């Protein structure tokens with residue numbers, strides 16, 4: 197099925213059409229975690245993203261309404277609207293539902309009205325209750341149909357449900373399994389977990405007809421560790437990253453953003469990226 201013009205144009209704003217690479221930041225955590233660290237001054241952080249040349253940012257509807265005008269004022273980054281909410285991530289929050297729940301809280305129409313380049317939805321696999329997986333797949337299929345009609349890019353975030361069955365969410369074969377299902381659900385772009393090794397990621401990317409981007413997780417606490425991970429992801433042939441906490445909770449978020457951009461879009465080594473990013477304190481390995 198040929199890609200619609202709307203999808204083509206929107207995708208070109210997320211991923212450089214020449215290299216196929218993109219540098220995006222997840223900044224939707226308040227919808228899942230409440231007022232988590234790093235979200236205290238969203239407009240200033242969005243300004244830093246624009247300064248660093250971040251291609252697109254994931255925002256929930258509320259943040260898009262309140263802080264989205266910064267994206268217009270700065271002519272970037274592009275907007276990826278988060279359509280679903282989950283209480284699955286419970287670290288440090290008062291929410292205590294069983295894992296794997298998601299529910300749609302915004303629509304493709306909202307994304308069109310907001311001038312978004314893309315919508316993103318979670319698709320969690322292997323929760324304790326199979327009904328949750330069924331609902332997630334149904335919601336993803338419905339969003340995908342709306343996105344097709346609207347020429348909107350649909351990023352499917354396929355992931356293993358956290359703290360559920362005894363599944364290693366970074367197991368390469370497990371990630372490969374749910375990425376393929378995401379592709380078959382019609383994803384234009386996949387966002388997924390690190391599959392444990394560069395070799396496992398290379399295989400997944402090699403098999404995928406759509407760009408594969410990686411989530412960051414809570415981070416190792418080391419900015420150099422974050423940059424080494426980004427370098428490994430790009431080296432494996434992935435389209436880029438959609439990292440959140442390991443960037444906006446970094447000691448020097450702006451410098452980390454600039455260094456990520458250099459690795460993703462300029463082919464820099466980790467040391468070259470650090471040298472050019474203006475760190476006040478040079479990040480060392482953890």
Ligand SMILES: O=C[C@H](O)COP(=O)(O)O
Pocket residue numbers: 222223224225254353411412413414438439440441442
């Ligand atoms: O959309 C939210 C992300 O999946 C979480 O991002 P992160 O794990 O890199 O903080």
